[in-house]
Amino acid sequence: MSLEEGINLENTKAQMRKGLLEYCILSVISRQKAYASDILAALKKADLLVVEGTLYPLLSRLKNAGLLNYHWQESKSGPPRKYYELTVSGRNMLKQLDDTWKNLQSSINALLKTRL
Amino acid sequence: MSLEEGINLENTKAQMRKGLLEYCILSVISRQKAYASDILAALKKADLLVVEGTLYPLLSRLKNAGLLNYHWQESKSGPPRKYYELTVSGRNMLKQLDDTWKNLQSSINALLKTRL
DNA sequence: ACCAGCTACCTTTTTATACAAGGTAGTATA
DNA sequence: TATACTACCTTGTATAAAAAGGTAGCTGGT
Numbered sequence: 441m442s443l444e445e446g447i448n449l450e451n452t453k454a455q456m457r458k459g460l461l462e463y464c465i466l467s468v469i470s471r472q473k474a475y476a477s478d479i480l481a482a483l484k485k486a487d488l489l490v491v492e493g494t495l496y497p498l499l500s501r502l503k504n505a506g507l508l509n510y511h512w513q514e515s516k517s518g519p520p521r522k523y524y525e526l527t528v529s530g531r532n533m534l535k536q537l538d539d540t541w542k543n544l545q546s547s548i549n550a551l552l553k554t555r556l
Numbered sequence: 557m558s559l560e561e562g563i564n565l566e567n568t569k570a571q572m573r574k575g576l577l578e579y580c581i582l583s584v585i586s587r588q589k590a591y592a593s594d595i596l597a598a599l600k601k602a603d604l605l606v607v608e609g610t611l612y613p614l615l616s617r618l619k620n621a622g623l624l625n626y627h628w629q630e631s632k633s634g635p636p637r638k639y640y641e642l643t644v645s646g647r648n649m650l651k652q653l654d655d656t657w658k659n660l661q662s663s664i665n666a667l668l669k670t671r672l
Numbered sequence: 673a674c675c676a677g678c679t680a681c682c683t684t685t686t687t688a689t690a691c692a693a694g695g696t697a698g699t700a701t702a
Numbered sequence: 703t704a705t706a707c708t709a710c711c712t713t714g715t716a717t718a719a720a721a722a723g724g725t726a727g728c729t730g731g732t
Contacts, residue, residue: 447621459575486667505563551602635727
């Protein structure tokens with residue numbers, strides 16, 4: 441049985457967020473090394489809700505693309521954590537995404553202005 | 557055989573654009589009724605490249621969601637065209653997406669600022 | 673009166689990926 | 703030593719973009 445969601449506001453909002461996920465994750469990690477829960481918390485704070493099932497595969501893809509590295513680190517209160525940090529290649533990617541994001545905002549806002 | 561695209565700049569840029577497609581299409585149509593080629597041209601002008609195979613199904617979904625109507629209109633130079641326009645419901649959706657887009661920009665830009 | 677080319681519509685197939693749900697295991701604490 | 707908690711990861715499902723191909727109306731040249 442299909443859920444037949446179709447198009448609605450929540451769905452469309454979610455789509456908008458999705459496209460910016462990679463960019464935001466790289467940005468969060470660029471501040472300082474971070475493990476999954478750190479990233480989830482930072483994104484949540486910015487109203488970019490993401491769940492574990494989305495984040496873990498995405499971190500793996502970013503790692504496989506050579507944009508991230510990780511190292512294990514023990515925790516004082518629980519199992520060891522995988523701390524991610526940006527590679528050189530990751531920093532370059534982030535710089536380019538900064539431009540992309542700026543340009544995208546300009547393009548969209550220009551398109552919207554033609555409505556006035 | 558898989559193409560094994562993985563993560564790269566072009567792919568990530570494309571993702572960013574995707575999430576904003578519905579919003580932009582509604583915005584373009586809100587200016588004045590438009591048919592597929594009008595919409596493609598407007599999006600292209602804003603560097604939001606989209607192909608027919610993406611646009612037609614999306615217009616159908618927007619129509620089925622009650623956000624758009626269309627009427628046929630003859631052309632002086634070719635086959636008849638399907639001109640789309642926003643329904644009341646479509647205008648409401650667009651208003652809400654305006655807010656969503658503003659909020660999304662604020663959230664992301666706030667997140668990015670913590671890097672400085 | 674035909675046919676080549678253009679415009680416009682739409683569908684099918686493939687691929688990517690977000691999310692829900694569930695699974696494994698290390699650590700702390702009562 | 704058992705329960706709760708944290709952290710990792712995987713599997714299954716649904717959505718949707720894009721590539722490619724298909725149908726048909728209309729125009730203009732011969």
